[in-house]
Amino acid sequence: xxxxxxxxxxxxxxxxxxxxxxxxxxxxxxxxxxxxxxxxxxxxxxxxxxxxxxxxxxxxxxxxxxxxxxxxxxxxxxxxxxxxxxxxxxxxxxxxxxxxxxxxxxxxxxxxxxxxxxxxxxxxxxxxxxxxxxxxxxxxxxxxxxxxxxxxxxxxxxxxxxxxxxxxxxxxxxxxxxxxxxxxxxxxxxxxxxxxxxxxxxxxxxxxxxxxxxxxxxxxxxxxxxxxxxxxxxxxxxxxxxxxxxxxxxxxxxxxxxxxxxxxxxxxxxxxxxxxxxxxxxxxxxxxxxxxxxxxxxxxxxxxxxxxxxxxxxxxxxxxxxxxxxxxxxxxxxxxxxxxxxxxxxxxxxxxxxxxxxxxxxxxxxxxxxxxxxxxxx
Amino acid sequence: xxxxxxxxxxxxxxxxxxxxxxxxxxxxxxxxxxxxxxxxxxxxxxxxxxxxxxxxxxxxxxxxxxxxxxxxxxxxxxxxxxxxxxxxxxxxxxxxxxxxxxxxxxxxxxxxxxxxxxxxxxxxxxxxxxxxxxxxxxxxxxxxxxxxxxxxxxxxxxxxxxxxxxxxxxxxxxxxxxxxxxxxxxxxxxxxxxxxxxxxxxxxxxxxxxxxxxxxxxxxxxxxxxxxxxxxxxxxxxxxxxxxxxxxxxxxxxxxxxxxxxxxxxxxxxxxxxxxxxxxxxxxxxxxxxxxxxxxxxxxxxxxxxxxxxxxxxxxxxxxxxxxxxxxxxxxxxxxxxxxxxxxxxxxxxxxxxxxxxxxxxxxxxxxxxxxxxxxxx
Numbered sequence: 001x002x003x004x005x006x007x008x009x010x011x012x013x014x015x016x017x018x019x020x021x022x023x024x025x026x027x028x029x030x031x032x033x034x035x036x037x038x039x040x041x042x043x044x045x046x047x048x049x050x051x052x053x054x055x056x057x058x059x060x061x062x063x064x065x066x067x068x069x070x071x072x073x074x075x076x077x078x079x080x081x082x083x084x085x086x087x088x089x090x091x092x093x094x095x096x097x098x099x100x101x102x103x104x105x106x107x108x109x110x111x112x113x114x115x116x117x118x119x120x121x122x123x124x125x126x127x128x129x130x131x132x133x134x135x136x137x138x139x140x141x142x143x144x145x146x147x148x149x150x151x152x153x154x155x156x157x158x159x160x161x162x163x164x165x166x167x168x169x170x171x172x173x174x175x176x177x178x179x180x181x182x183x184x185x186x187x188x189x190x191x192x193x194x195x196x197x198x199x200x201x202x203x204x205x206x207x208x209x210x211x212x213x214x215x216x217x218x219x220x221x222x223x224x225x226x227x228x229x230x231x232x233x234x235x236x237x238x239x240x241x242x243x244x245x246x247x248x249x250x251x252x253x254x255x256x257x258x259x260x261x262x263x264x265x266x267x268x269x270x271x272x273x274x275x276x277x278x279x280x281x282x283x284x285x286x287x288x289x290x291x292x293x294x295x296x297x298x299x300x301x302x303x304x305x306x307x308x309x310x311x312x313x314x315x316x317x318x319x320x321x322x323x324x325x326x327x328x329x330x331x332x333x334x335x336x337x338x339x340x341x342x343x344x345x346x347x348x349x350x351x352x353x354x355x356x357x358x359x360x361x362x363x364x365x366x367x368x369x370x371x372x373x374x375x376x377x378x
Numbered sequence: 379x380x381x382x383x384x385x386x387x388x389x390x391x392x393x394x395x396x397x398x399x400x401x402x403x404x405x406x407x408x409x410x411x412x413x414x415x416x417x418x419x420x421x422x423x424x425x426x427x428x429x430x431x432x433x434x435x436x437x438x439x440x441x442x443x444x445x446x447x448x449x450x451x452x453x454x455x456x457x458x459x460x461x462x463x464x465x466x467x468x469x470x471x472x473x474x475x476x477x478x479x480x481x482x483x484x485x486x487x488x489x490x491x492x493x494x495x496x497x498x499x500x501x502x503x504x505x506x507x508x509x510x511x512x513x514x515x516x517x518x519x520x521x522x523x524x525x526x527x528x529x530x531x532x533x534x535x536x537x538x539x540x541x542x543x544x545x546x547x548x549x550x551x552x553x554x555x556x557x558x559x560x561x562x563x564x565x566x567x568x569x570x571x572x573x574x575x576x577x578x579x580x581x582x583x584x585x586x587x588x589x590x591x592x593x594x595x596x597x598x599x600x601x602x603x604x605x606x607x608x609x610x611x612x613x614x615x616x617x618x619x620x621x622x623x624x625x626x627x628x629x630x631x632x633x634x635x636x637x638x639x640x641x642x643x644x645x646x647x648x649x650x651x652x653x654x655x656x657x658x659x660x661x662x663x664x665x666x667x668x669x670x671x672x673x674x675x676x677x678x679x680x681x682x683x684x685x686x687x688x689x690x691x692x693x694x695x696x697x698x699x700x701x702x703x704x705x706x707x708x709x710x711x712x713x714x715x716x717x718x719x720x721x722x723x724x725x726x727x728x729x730x731x732x733x734x735x736x737x738x739x740x741x742x743x744x745x746x747x748x749x750x751x752x753x754x755x756x
Binding site: 043048075083119135152155168171175181 | 408441456550
């Protein structure tokens with residue numbers, strides 16, 4: 001389904017790489033670099049309004065502007081290809097999986113927005129269908145609406161509105177392109193967590209993932225093609241592969257808001273999405289991140305690693321492997337951060353610490369080292 | 379290319395309706411209604427943060443939240459199918475038309491956001507391609523980036539960032555799904571223009587359109603199929619149909635910002651997009667809108683009306699027919715509003731006035747009447 005020349009199909013049983021799954025980051029990156037440079041050059045426009053950007057937010061997960069009494073944070077995020085799994089599972093099971101897909105889409109935006117210390121306030125829906133008839137499946141449309149509302153309620157945001165275009169000829173027939181934009185504020189301004197405060201000795205707290213979330217789905221879909229029972233392959237008693245893939249992404253804003261109420265200000269946050277644990281290297285400074293304890297790996301990610309014959313390096317460098325979100329806090333706040341997260345309904349653990357030293361991520365239980373060149377986002 | 383069963387092809391020379399062009403609003407609307415209801419029910423979530431929505435913004439072109447010192451406005455908007463015209467014209471002419479397409483996309487968001495009185499501050503880009511290779515056409519990608527930046531500069535907004543996913547299987551091969559989200563503030567709060575101030579006697583000022591903008595493109599593309607020379611059909615000396623269609627949508631925020639600096643607060647604004655002049659009925663109140671003077675109709679819209687054999691009622695009820703944006707101001711401010719717009723580079727005219735009476739739009743020079751049932755947005 002990828003539009004570039006298809007890679008040679010992997011032989012059954014052969015390892016499956018992310019390249020084979022059809023996403024070629026090298027082809028996107030030159031445009032990304034050009035866009036980032038052009039975008040950075042527009043920051044001066046804010047001066048005419050008496051405002052300024054928070055420059056450290058360039059290259060971070062949400063863009064931040066100083067509007068005086070507080071900071072304004074905004075973002076737009078795409079679901080990606082997870083909806084294709086929902087479509088196939090609806091065909092196989094006869095019911096809609098779009099309530100979870102709605103939560104996934106909002107999670108992509110909310111979980112990025114909160115990394116900078118923002119309280120999300122408004123979500124806008126972008127639902128671009130391949131044709132008007134997408135909306136005639138009343139159950140599917142209803143679950144999308146209900147799931148979207150439920151996720152907004154969980155995050156304490158207002159669903160402001162959105163767009164529901166029918167884009168025949170642009171969006172593929174029978175498909176939907178889902179995205180969410182989110183606007184929030186950082187208030188008080190001391191909640192800003194762009195990383196200035198990160199210091200050696202800080203603890204790394206990892207919030208639990210529910211499954212694959214919405215990153216790595218191209219690989220997961222490619223793998224489904226190789227399984228004799230496809231998405232219906234049981235990966236645990238009573239749990240099919242497709243169902244496990246569709247576990248909705250947790251919404252982490254209840255945790256970050258609870259931390260604020262508890263008086264804990266993270267020194268930095270990283271949403272673990274594409275590039276897996278390499279996202280722990282996101283902070284622009286030079287630190288060594290030492291991981292001593294690993295979270296439990298969701299069954300679906302264990303299954304993918306095993307079936308795709310991925311090395312630990314590939315798996316942890318691509319997938320979340322049980323860590324959905326990283327919060328870097330003062331060591332003295334570490335255990336309380338875990339407790340606050342648990343009370344907000346999200347399992348967490350103190351996984352390691354920040355140290356002075358070369359920029360690298362050491363995952364000690366697995367003997368893995370990711371160097372400073374493992375993540376190029378800026 | 380539409381995914382529902384194709385309508386019977388219109389005989390050459392037969393009138394062409396919007397239904398035949400493949401967009402069936404009736405199929406989308408039940409979902410829209412359900413989504414609007416669910417969205418409205420999330421407003422209460424803002425109370426936990428000490429904020430509240432501005433309820434009158436529900437059903438308007440941008441969503442507004444009262445965050446204390448000012449109002450926050452946000453929106454996400456889709457370009458629609460205009461990129462398909464750019465793709466075909468690139469094939470025919472050998473060069474990229476994406477600089478204008480970028481401006482169109484931003485205009486869709488900015489021109490909606492400013493209707494509520496907001497100053498746009500941040501734009502986020504949503505560029506979802508059918509595959510990684512979309513981005514390898516360096517000229518096309520470069521014009522998209524350059525056009526996006528230029529539009530941000532014109533509007534005085536910061537380009538915050540965005541998403542450039544490759545969505546093979548969801549976005550059609552070789553295509554791109556373009557959208558923009560925009561966040562702004564209404565400051566001072568007295569700039570809020572949700573319509574409370576609209577009264578009989580107010581003037582209706584229309585800002586000039588540059589062409590078809592980004593609404594009515596399904597019809598325009600269908601028409602191209604019927605023309606022997608297609609998009610290369612000359613519609614005026616040296617002007618091909620496709621080129622005329624691709625005239626970028628004006629950015630109206632320089633006008634609304636200039637009005638604010640001039641001390642003119644619109645009583646209401648309507649961005650003339652889908653539903654053409656019926657959008658003049660957007661205000662929820664009961665007023666009669668009497669139009670006595672018409673703006674010049676861009677050549678491309680004259681051509682479409684003629685070739686598609688559209689009645690004036692169809693043309694003015696579907697297309698902008700030269701009016702890109704309506705500003706309702708106190709009669710005493712009308713001429714000055716026109717002058718401020720002209721100084722900001724946008725032609726304008728005082729086209730008519732608001733009167734007490736049944737909700738209807740009277741376009742006197744054409745003898746047209748659109749009643750209260752002509753526009754159903756809420």
